[in-house]
Amino acid sequence: MSLSIEAERPAAVPPAAAAAPSNTPAHEPGYQLIRRNGAVTPFDPSKIAVALTKAFLAVEGSSAAASRRIHDVVAELTEQVVAGLTRRAANGRTFHIEDVQDQVELALMRGEHHKVARAYVLYRAERARERAKAVAEAKPAAAAAPSLQMKLADGTLVPLDAARLDKVVREACAGLDGVSSEPVLTEARRNLYDGISLDELALAPILAARTLIESEPNYAKVSARLLLDKLRREALSFVSGRAEQATQGEMAGRYGEYFEAYLKTGIANELIDPELGRFDIARIAAALKPERDLQFDYLGFQTLYDRYFLHVRGNRFELPQAFFMRVAMGLALREIDREARAIEFYDLLSSFDFMASTPTLFNSGTLRPQLSSCFLTTVADDLDGIFKAVKDNALLAKYSGGLGNDWTPVRGLGAHIKGTNGESQGVVPFLKVANDTAIAVNQGGKRKGAVCAYLETWHVDIEEFLDLRKNTGDDRRRTHDMNTANWIPDLFMQRVEAGADWTLFSPDEVPDLHDLYGKPFKAAYEAYEAKAATGEIKVFKRVKALDLWRRMLTMLFETGHPWITFKDACNLRSPQQHAGVVHSSNLCTEITLNTSADEVAVCNLGSVNLAAHVTSEGLDQARIARTVKTAMRMLDNVVDINFYTIPEARRSNLRHRPVGLGLMGFQDALQTLRLPAASEEAVAFADTSMEAISFHAISASVDLAAERGRYPSFDGSLWSKGILPVDSLDILSDARDGDVELDRSSTLDWETLRERVKTTGMRNSNTMAIAPTATISNIVGVSQSIEPSYSQLYVKANMSGDFTVVNAGLVHDLKARGLWDEVMVSDLKYYDGKVSQIDRVPADLKALYATSFEIPTEWLIRAAARRQKWLDQGQSLNLYMAQPSGRKLDEAYRLAWRLGLKTTYYLRALSATHVEKSTLKGTDGKLNAVSASVPVAAKAAAPIIVDIPLENGMAVPNACSIDDPTCEACQ
Structure with missing residues (x-):
């Protein structure tokens, strides 16, 4: 039985079997195939059809009826394979023969042609053994492997710099536990060929590292660092006007020089406000911290690369620390010592202790600084x-x-x-x-x-x-x-x-x-x-x-x-x-501001990374005070710097000056503290952590009022009467004749703060709101907002593509107990990223790493209610139900109302009939910088979580913010 996609058609194969289906193109233009000997040929889908047909004939026979059925099945499968391969392609990307055969195997498995798939797998294994044997026998007489060449942008062929490839990969792996450069290099080398372009050479190790993330989360950082190397080449070459590249070690001494050229380039191309060029650039450049380029995970860095970094016609010229400094300088434009404030803001952003919202990251320091969310x-x-x-x-x-x-x-x-x-x-x-x-x-x-x-x-x-x-x-x-x-x-x-x-x-x-x-x-x-x-x-x-x-x-x-x-x-x-009156909330239900015929309410968002402010000992109050104080200053600056597209928005924002300081990484913080989400201790932590943010946010607004003046509509507000958010619980209770269940406990010195608010005033009418943080939490690499994890191992989709995500905390804990191995990875895939059904996992880890659909909804509502008492605005609260019913919904939403919640957000339910499986072996998603693939090996399947509402028992693909690639407007 001959099943090789590389093999030419033997004369003995019947015409019906040998011919490619009529709707299969003979060649896919622009795509190339790397054969095992390194040769590159045009990609020919008809050979896929031939190989599939032979496989079916070998298993099912060659009767006329069988041939007709096989022809139809093969046409459909070939189309799937070609679509899968070309979907991962970008700019004429090549495929390795093994990638093609992986896709064929996957298509057979997905189509439930199990006998044919088994024969195909066995055949591939046998052929691999034969090739290995042949290589071993030929080794003594083998000549030195021919050196490869790479093609420069101008078409010039030069020797491939294998030494630099090795150096970049080893540098990317340095200092990370559990990773090795060897498997990355081995896989990368397999995809090299003579005449490879610089872009494809840069992509090869990135794609190689991505395949390893499921077994070791730190390969996500390796992938990010390798993408960083690609970005450095793009940025340095663009700002200098000549081909340049630098390793991370080399870049440490060049960041300052690059930054000055970067600003000039951005200003010349009308992408950066010329006012940034009037800062003391030497002082600013000296404050850059190149080592912080290394703290990204792949998902976060790819997201920045695709949508945030400045570019000219697709040529990105903004490196990560330049990006954070550009945002910081834009927010410091009207400060007295604007260099000092820009450095302060930069330190906060680049440390990942706090992250501004997406509009601020997009537009700060640009000619149209629309920074509000x-x-x-x-x-x-x-x-x-x-x-x-x-x-x-x-x-x-x-x-x-x-x-x-x-x-x-x-x-x-x-x-x-x-x-x-x-x-x-x-x-x-x-x-x-x-x-x-x-x-x-x-x-x-x-x-x-x-x-x-x-x-x-x-x-x-x-x-x-x-x-x-x-x-x-x-x-x-x-x-x-x-x-x-x-x-x-x-x-x-x-x-x-x-x-x-x-x-x-x-x-x-x-x-x-x-x-x-x-x-x-x-x-x-x-x-x-x-x-x-x-x-x-x-x-x-x-x-x-x-x-x-x-x-x-x-x-x-x-x-x-x-x-x-x-x-x-x-x-x-x-x-x-x-x-005035609050007539609605916003897109994500966390903003509660007045609107009227002549006022459009505006809110300016940013989020504290709670995970960075927690140790195993508890909440770091001093650090959170420093973070919130600086963050509130940044958010207040937005009001004055902001580019307003309609006058009603400007009028409202300047009159009330509301901001919305939120949080992200709540689930990470719980896991650091070893607190299961479904526990009284977790509810209490939701209370005390929000109390700390509330206390310091209000205090910071008072400090700003002392320095800059009260917001214009302060007189007559609840603030002016000494009524803080926690005190307004009494107003709600009185209006409901006491029919409200609310906790009133506190731990900080609110009486002193209350007096400061009355006598000094507030700079901002509103100070807090918890947004979904769908994108900025990815950038920082923590759990979204106040969300529980909905899987410990899954494929996440956003506008940058599909990404393997593994809970590094779980992996660390399992490693510590000697439980992290290939079997555990396989079990996690089989059980849709849940540890609760894996017998080997201890009970304490099952409780700590329970996923959103395993946590009773009541716990999420109770924790939200304890946060709500400290908030002057609201929170984006998703409710999860694995098996929703009318009774459960009724109980949940009545409880939310009775506990005083202002709003709720999505109801998320698991479809009982559809949990799509996707693989993690290989690459996973359509990207701009890194072309990725659809799944390539059925045996490596992991879940894409279907956490969207149901219609007649089926999944409805219209969810938002947590996992919808098109809806991230509140972050």
Whole structure:
């Protein structure tokens, strides 16, 4: 039986078997194949078809019926193999023959052609033994291996610098436990060929190191360092105008010289603000720390490479420390000693103790420094107002802003239109327009525009609003790309619990409900219900509150939307009650700021890396105080430096100066402290860690007020009355007549701080908000936000591709107990990255490394409630349920309301029918800098986690922020 893809077709093979399927191209243009002898030939898919056909014939026979069936199967499998190979290709990438055969094997396994796959695997193994034997026998007479050449950018062929390749790989592995340069070099050399380009030569060791990450997480750092070498060649060559490269060791003495040339290049190409060139460059360059280039994991560094580093027509010229310094200098532009402050900001960012949000990283120090993350708007009830809101969305999204729109004022379906004496079509058609605008304006080509629409539960269009994300029905009344959220007053939840009726209104007939909350809302709402009963209100509908609640939860289960957010908790605990009303949250449900016709709320985000502030002894209070103090100064600077695309945003931001300091790495911190997430100790740590951040954030804002002055709308705020976020719990409890379960304990000196706030004032109306941190946590290399891990070994997808992610803490613990081996890796893949079902894993590690779907939802809500008491804004809280049911959903969301949470975010559920497997042996994802592959060996399968909502029991691919490659607008 001959199964070799390299073999020529023997004459004995029947024509039907030998011919490639008619829809298989004879050659894939631009792709090349490296044979085992190093020769390079055009990639010929027809030989894949031939090999597959022979394999099937050998196993299933060659009858006419079998041949016809085989022909169809082979055509489909060949298409899959070719698609898999070309998907990993970039700029004419070559394939090694082993890669092609890996893809064939995988296609057979995925197609469940197990007998054929087994024969194919056995044949490959036998051929490998034969080749090894032949090499061994020929060794004494073998001549020295021919030296390879590499092709420079101008086409010149020069000898391949094997010594430098060895040096770069060994340098990348230096100082890392558990890694060796030899397997990286061995795999890299296999993919070298005569005439290889410089780019492909740089990619070879990166791809080689990536294949090893699943067995040793430190290879993620090796891969990052090898990509860094590629970036150094690009950047140094571009800023100097000649071909240059440098190793990490050589670069340590060249960073300062490079930095000056980098600034000049960026300014000349109108990518960097010329004002940065007026800093004391020598002083700035001397502060750069080249060794910090080595702290990245591969996922974080590839993300920066693909989307953050400045480039000219794809030529990247920004190295990591230049990137952080550019951001820091941009944030220090208006400081008195701006060099000193830029160095202070740089030290904080480059240490990974704190990371600014994505818009700040994108745009700081550039000609258009739109640094803010989130924008909240209220849409007016007329065509001018509606389409102005749509235009504002486009302008705000253009520079990477995430949007939250309050659509409640827009009159409902059937409401009277005075100007035309007609009836309104309601809010839904306009939501469709907003949805399409978000797709059309894709944030400067960097990521898809993202928006969330909010509607209050009493709006007469609420039932249609619930259906917006369904995949069935009139597509003109669907918004498949827009997020949606319910803005729920306490009165509705009370009616649900009482089993009472609920009345829906059109806002043009009940205009004041939009601006009311708490007991005044209740009084006005009941008065309108009385008017509806006497016929004084024309457009209304009575429903059972419990029925509407059940429908909300059903849609949340089926489509992931609308999210559940609570109007009264957001307003009653808002420090800015005197200045207006919180009418919605933002794209990711953590921002709770006032909006009005002339004010678009703006928030400026950044996150403390909690993992960096925790040791096995506990929280490092001194370090977190230093971090928060500097971070708050950076965030406050954003308000003044920011490029505002609409005047309403500028007016609001300068008047209130809100910022949103959050956190990430909470799960890492728990694991450092050896605290299982499902424990009282973890809930207590959520409390004390957030208390520390809250205390120091408020204190830092007071310090800034003493230095720079109070924010303009301070007088009349809760702050001015000495009411801090923790004190506002009493306001919420009073409004609910005590029907709220809240912990009031504290550990720090709040009384002294409370007095400082009253007498000195605050620089910022709001100081804290916990965003999802989907991207910046990847950059730093820690767990996202307050999220529990959803797998210990998986493939993560974002706009940079698919990446192998292994929990290094788990690997460290298993190694310490002598349990980390190939069998454990295999078990983790088999059990979808969970240790709970692996018998060898001790019980304490099973508890510590429980994944999100193994942690009862109640623990996540309770921990969030303990954080919420310290927050003047909100938090992006995802809820996880492995097996959701109506009862579980009802209990979870009622508990969230009763514990005083302001908002919730996604409901994430595992599909019982679909957990896609992907391999980790080989490369894994489509990248810009590093072309990667789809899985190449079925025996090396690992899960791609399906943690998205369900519709009729099936996965719906419309999740956001944690794992959706197109939605990272809050980070």
